[in-house]
Amino acid sequence: MTEKRTATRLIAMSFTISTLASLGLLITYIVGGQPQVEGTLIALSLGGLAVGLIMWAHDLMPSGHFVEEREPHQSTAAERSSLTAEMDRSGDEIQRRTFLGRILVGALGVLGVAALFPVRSLGTKPGRTLFHTSWTPGARVVTGAGEPVTSTTLKVGSVLTVFPEGHTNAADSQTILLRVSASEFTPLPGRESWSPNGYLAYSKVCTHAGCPVALYQAEAKELFCPCHQSAFDVFDGARPIAGPATRPLPQLPLAIDSDGYLTAQRDFTQPVGPGFWNDPS
Amino acid sequence: MPGPRSVSISALLLVAVGALVLGRAEPSLAGDGNPALAAAATAPESGRLIFLGDCAFCHGSDASGTNRGPSLQGVGAADVDFYLSTGRMPVTEEVQDPQRKPPAYDGAEIAQIVSYVDSLGAGTGTPIPQVDLGTASLTDGGKLYTENCASCHSSVAAGGALTNGMYAPTLRPSTPTQIAEAIRVGPGTMPLFGTDALSDEQVNSIARYVVYLQHPEDRGGLGLSHIGPITEGMIAFVVGLGACLLIIRRIGTAVGD
Amino acid sequence: MARWTDDRLGSSAFAEEALNKVFPDHWSFMLGEISLYCFVILILTGTFLTFFFDASSREIVYRGSYAPLNGATVSEAYASVVRISFDVRAGLVMRQIHHWAALLFIGAIVLHLCRIFFTGAFRRPRELNWIIGVTLLILAIFNGFTGYSLPDDLLSGTGLRIAYSIALSVPLIGTWVAFLIFGGEFPAQQIISRLFVIHIMLIPALIIALLGAHLAILWRQKHTQFPEAGRTESNVVGSKLWPTYAAKSVGLFCAIFAVLGALGGLAQINPIWLYGPFDPAYVASPSQPDWFLGWVDGALRLFPAWEFRTGSFMIPNPFFPGVLLPGITFGLLYLWPFLEARLTHDYGPHELLDRPTDRPVRSAIGAGVLTFYIVLLFSASNDVIARMFQVPVLAMTVAFRIALFVIPLLVAYVVYRWFKAVKVAGAEGVMEVSLAQVLHPVAGEK
Numbered sequence: 001m002t003e004k005r006t007a008t009r010l011i012a013m014s015f016t017i018s019t020l021a022s023l024g025l026l027i028t029y030i031v032g033g034q035p036q037v038e039g040t041l042i043a044l045s046l047g048g049l050a051v052g053l054i055m056w057a058h059d060l061m062p063s064g065h066f067v068e069e070r071e072p073h074q075s076t077a078a079e080r081s082s083l084t085a086e087m088d089r090s091g092d093e094i095q096r097r098t099f100l101g102r103i104l105v106g107a108l109g110v111l112g113v114a115a116l117f118p119v120r121s122l123g124t125k126p127g128r129t130l131f132h133t134s135w136t137p138g139a140r141v142v143t144g145a146g147e148p149v150t151s152t153t154l155k156v157g158s159v160l161t162v163f164p165e166g167h168t169n170a171a172d173s174q175t176i177l178l179r180v181s182a183s184e185f186t187p188l189p190g191r192e193s194w195s196p197n198g199y200l201a202y203s204k205v206c207t208h209a210g211c212p213v214a215l216y217q218a219e220a221k222e223l224f225c226p227c228h229q230s231a232f233d234v235f236d237g238a239r240p241i242a243g244p245a246t247r248p249l250p251q252l253p254l255a256i257d258s259d260g261y262l263t264a265q266r267d268f269t270q271p272v273g274p275g276f277w278n279d280p281s
Numbered sequence: 282m283p284g285p286r287s288v289s290i291s292a293l294l295l296v297a298v299g300a301l302v303l304g305r306a307e308p309s310l311a312g313d314g315n316p317a318l319a320a321a322a323t324a325p326e327s328g329r330l331i332f333l334g335d336c337a338f339c340h341g342s343d344a345s346g347t348n349r350g351p352s353l354q355g356v357g358a359a360d361v362d363f364y365l366s367t368g369r370m371p372v373t374e375e376v377q378d379p380q381r382k383p384p385a386y387d388g389a390e391i392a393q394i395v396s397y398v399d400s401l402g403a404g405t406g407t408p409i410p411q412v413d414l415g416t417a418s419l420t421d422g423g424k425l426y427t428e429n430c431a432s433c434h435s436s437v438a439a440g441g442a443l444t445n446g447m448y449a450p451t452l453r454p455s456t457p458t459q460i461a462e463a464i465r466v467g468p469g470t471m472p473l474f475g476t477d478a479l480s481d482e483q484v485n486s487i488a489r490y491v492v493y494l495q496h497p498e499d500r501g502g503l504g505l506s507h508i509g510p511i512t513e514g515m516i517a518f519v520v521g522l523g524a525c526l527l528i529i530r531r532i533g534t535a536v537g538d
Numbered sequence: 539m540a541r542w543t544d545d546r547l548g549s550s551a552f553a554e555e556a557l558n559k560v561f562p563d564h565w566s567f568m569l570g571e572i573s574l575y576c577f578v579i580l581i582l583t584g585t586f587l588t589f590f591f592d593a594s595s596r597e598i599v600y601r602g603s604y605a606p607l608n609g610a611t612v613s614e615a616y617a618s619v620v621r622i623s624f625d626v627r628a629g630l631v632m633r634q635i636h637h638w639a640a641l642l643f644i645g646a647i648v649l650h651l652c653r654i655f656f657t658g659a660f661r662r663p664r665e666l667n668w669i670i671g672v673t674l675l676i677l678a679i680f681n682g683f684t685g686y687s688l689p690d691d692l693l694s695g696t697g698l699r700i701a702y703s704i705a706l707s708v709p710l711i712g713t714w715v716a717f718l719i720f721g722g723e724f725p726a727q728q729i730i731s732r733l734f735v736i737h738i739m740l741i742p743a744l745i746i747a748l749l750g751a752h753l754a755i756l757w758r759q760k761h762t763q764f765p766e767a768g769r770t771e772s773n774v775v776g777s778k779l780w781p782t783y784a785a786k787s788v789g790l791f792c793a794i795f796a797v798l799g800a801l802g803g804l805a806q807i808n809p810i811w812l813y814g815p816f817d818p819a820y821v822a823s824p825s826q827p828d829w830f831l832g833w834v835d836g837a838l839r840l841f842p843a844w845e846f847r848t849g850s851f852m853i854p855n856p857f858f859p860g861v862l863l864p865g866i867t868f869g870l871l872y873l874w875p876f877l878e879a880r881l882t883h884d885y886g887p888h889e890l891l892d893r894p895t896d897r898p899v900r901s902a903i904g905a906g907v908l909t910f911y912i913v914l915l916f917s918a919s920n921d922v923i924a925r926m927f928q929v930p931v932l933a934m935t936v937a938f939r940i941a942l943f944v945i946p947l948l949v950a951y952v953v954y955r956w957f958k959a960v961k962v963a964g965a966e967g968v969m970e971v972s973l974a975q976v977l978h979p980v981a982g983e984k
Contacts, residue, residue: 033627035634036502039803042631047796053789054532061782068560068774070760070889073663124722126713130706144428144819155475157467161428161819171725171818178472204819209703209838209856210724211696212821214432219470220445226432226823227700228839229921229931231444242444242932244838244855246845274703275845275854276713419606427692427814431822436692436813441823442924442931493606494812500623501634501806509693511919513807514829517641520805522649524797525572525642532786533565536764536893 007059011052018048130279131271133203134167135252141177141201141262144168149262151197154179159216161204164264172272174204174212175252176223177262178234188237194253199262201252202238205273206230208245223249247281328397331390335371344401349375356466357406358399363462365391367455378447378469381454410461410481414489417482422490425483429474430491437507438494443470453495457488557780562763566653568790573646573678575791576639577745579798583636584738590626591688592618593734595727604811612690612815615730619689620811635802640682642798644830647675655874655904657891659762661884665875667755670748672871677745679830684737686808686828690730695816696825699724700838704860709853725818765890772889824921836917837863840939867911895968898957906950913942 021044028037057063075083094101141149142165149162154177162177163170182198195201202223206213211227221234222241230243238249250272253265270281333342339350346352353361364370365386369379386394399406427436433449435441440451447470452460461484467473479487497507505512544550561567594614600607602617603624612620622629651671654660660668683701687694702724705716721728763769763776777783801807813822827835837859846853870877878900879885894901917938924931959971962979 029627033631035500035630036803038628038631039502039634039799039801042635042799042803043796045796046792046799050528050789050791050793050796053785053792057782057785057789058532061785063563063777063782065768065775066558066560066778067768068558068760070772070774073759073887119718122721123714123718123726126717129717129723130713150477153477155473155478157473158475158478159472160478163819172723174819209700209860211699211825212432212819214821215441215443215449215823216472217443217445217447217470218467218472220447222444224444226441226821226825226921227696228835229444229935230843231932240843243935244841244843246843246855274706274856275852276706277709277711277851277853278713279852279854280850420609423606423814424610427817427822428820431692431814432820433823435824436822440925442921444930444932446930448925448928490606497809497812498604498606499806499809501630501809502804504806504809507809507812508922509824510808510826510828510832511824511922514641514832516801516805517638517829518645521638521642521797521801522572522645525646525794526649528793528797529565529568529572529790532790533568534563535565536766 004060007055011055011060014048014052014055016048018045018052021045021048130273130276132267133164133173133272134170135164135173135175135264135267137264137266138257139164139166139264140257141165141175141254141264142168149177150260151199151256151262152260153262154199156181156198157218159218161212161214162201172205175201176204176213176216176249177201178216180221180234185235191237191251191253193255194251194265196254196256196262199254199256200234201254201264202232202234202249203252203268203272204249206245207240207247207249207272207274208243210274213249247275250281327390328393328395331386331394332397335385336394339375344398353398353401355402355405356398357402358395358409359407359462360466360468361395361398362391362409363459363466363468365394367459369468381450407462407465410458410465410484412457412461412488413485414457414492417485417489419486419489419493421483422486422488422493425479425487426490426494429479430487433471435507437497438491439507452491455491455495457492460488460491461485557778559757559779560760560774560776561779561783562761562774562776564764566657567761569646569650569653571787571790572794573643573650574749575794576643576646576798577749578791579639579795580636580643581742583632583639586628586632587622587636588738590618590622590629591615591734593688593731595690595725595730607811610815613730615688615690616810616815619691623811631799631802634805634807635798637686637807638801638805639798640685641829642794644675644678644682647671647678651675652904652908656894656897656901657762657764658888658897658900659891660875661879661888662875663759663887664755664762667752667759668875669872670752670755672868674745674748674752676868677741677748681737681741681745682828682830684733684741687733688730688737689808689810690816691810692813692816692820692822693810693825695725695818696821697827697831698729698816699818700835700856700860704856707854707857708861709851709857725816760889762889762891764893769890824919824925826918826922829915832916832918833911833914834860834864836914836920836938839920839935840914840917840942895957895960895965898954898961901957902950902954905953906946909946909949910942913938913945917942 021041025038025041025045028034028041074080088095141162143149144161144163146165146168148165149160154160156179158179160177162175163173167173178200180198180200182195185195185198185200187195202213204212204214206225206227208225208228208230211225213223213225213230213232215224215226216222217224223232223234223238224230225232225243225245228244230245231241232238232245232249233241237251240246240248247270250268250270252268255263255265257263271279275281332344336344339347340353341347341350344353364379366384368382368384371385372379384391395409433441433443434452438452441449443449449471455463463471464474464479464484464487474484497504505516540550540553592614596614597611598614598617600610600612600617600620602608602621604620607620619633622633624630654668654671683697687698702716702720705719706712708715717723719729719732720726721732760774761776763774769775777786826832838856841855841859843855844858845855892900917935920934920938921931923929924934956968956971956976959965959976959979960968962981963971963975964981965971
């Protein structure tokens, strides 16, 4: 009996703590709230209830050894044959008309397919969108803030994210602009004119899964993607040298115009970013 | 078998110890008043002594470099000050990526060495940036930090892994001057940002934001090292589900109860 | 009260049957309840959040009490979550409880799934409930992903970009799938509002419906139980629903709420104000998804740089770890009850559970496969481990690739030998056998 009395006392105490904590929550909220206080009071309030209820169930309520019989899950044979008979009886009109049934199924089928077509309104047609970016021949190279890049903006060993002028919000056109020492760097064959004054530009969209290849190691001349650790060799046309990327970052052919501004000769020669089914690169 | 290299290193250490003892004697001779100012007045000479003792073995007695260390001629005061004030230099053996450690010299000595090395250059190189946090914009700093720094140093300046066994270090212990120096100089494998890429005002803002990140707003409670979803997942399992498991173990029975 | 209801619904007979219903008391049978109550808490806190969240990608200037963002151009979605965190009273604790509850919700489902698997509770007649359960797991993972992507912050936006690229990688239809889901080329403006609809309406509706079916089937079929004294294939032994089981269950709900309250107030989670708003041209490292997608991210990191080309068509690299692996994972999960029935030639009904040690082969397979996904999950943290322990990150990738095959096989083998020994010796539990018995199993007295 005393065990039950102790339990009752403890349960009452738990519920009281819970009540006080709930009052505390009210007050905390009224005076402006504070996350740590709120969280602790919620824990005390609900915790008090929990302790009380569980003790009540454990120590005071009847437990454990009640037995309930299971019935077999299946219906009896009589019930099953009764169902079959009923379905045969009332479904006779439908089952006889196989021709009508077939036309109905056909009609529902076509309606179902037609009903799926509004899904097409969800998005634009891929078309050739993935095959080009906003870089056009002669487009000026600008920073994210829209400031044009000149031939003196970057020192050797520097890096910047750039966009075509007027398209600083074009995610597919994001380009990483580096300056390397022109004497140390040998352009790839066919790309000799692409890197004036040591300025090199590569698409910043990783050819693996599309994250910006934002880490530049100026000594090792490597671009590194933080998502899945693909690394690209800046001196070798941004060829992937580590990680799961399989294709190099497309290079943007640069030029310096007569006023000293950096421009693009034309768009990238391959689609930027991750691959897709009819990607020609 | 002791080769010529180990003998030279022992000799260097002997000389280094001697020079350090000698070098340390200098500032105290200046008496009261600003030791740095007084020291700078005699800087080229005392800086030269320390340099010859501690640095010349790898960087050459005229700082033109050897096969053990690069040339320091024309690197500028910011570069030398950064390496010395973060303790990355001096090192007692060749290392690819010197790490921050307690500086070997006090402020006055560093100023002397910087002054000396700078005098060896042709006046080129980056001067020590003057960081003014008062005019800096926290919001601009946050944006610039995210765009230029967070990819290597993490959103919360905790640093990050690079390839080739290199790391972008944590910026927690960095002073505003060191932050600005690193931005301008690009130490180690870090790229550099000249005044045409990031203006002085922008560098001030970045420095101000990094200082903020050293004590970030953790309104939600324990910061959990600001690592992110990894630690959050671990806590969810170990603390959260762990507690729930203990509770249901208490509520329910076990086989044999 | 009961009379009033009975006058209208004739509910007395059902009510009495319900109150007397017997539920077995084993602690591991409450794992499902943990996930159920986490779901309830998600709905409660989530409803609060929907009143303050703004599902719009339109750019505005943030003006609020978080100083480092004051004057910054961010999306309305992001601004609204920063506002919830700093300017809405009780907002941050609600947000954090919500996110912690999501992590525990999916974790509890996985633990519950493991319990069902290792005790053979998925066997006839419960295959349907298993299928419903696996579907609930998939829905929970999707809702978790859509949920943490709603704030439009730098970390979750990076994850959306990866999801888009995975969609792109599907052969033939990938570009259409990606463009239709997102509304165009990444980052289309519609994605946040679409994720919102999916997150608060579509998936929760499906979860509630399936949960209802899950519980109704459980109610109808009655719970399984372990083979102990007095338990047979044709009875259920335990506590009655009223008052004992109900009290314990409500107590459990309060306890879970208490744990989540403590976490929600004391442990910071997803501090999006430190990550900054999403911008597709920028990224911070390290970048990880929440734990329940960590296995996919780990697979993306570990899968070698293989891509397949035939003529003018290609199957890009992310397809294999991003589409094929999850497809095979859930496909096998769905099929398992039928696979096992076929492999063991056991098509009969079971109301009594297996002790995991009674089935060394099944337990070994389960343990090995579980370890495989755990290794994948840890692989997603290769860069953080590299930074923390100053180990080269690419070396970590190689180490995890090796671990991915070696450790699961090792675990499966050890579990098989160990459980076999326990079974053969007739021991009471896994700790009741010696190493010698594991190496040379000897039949013991039962």
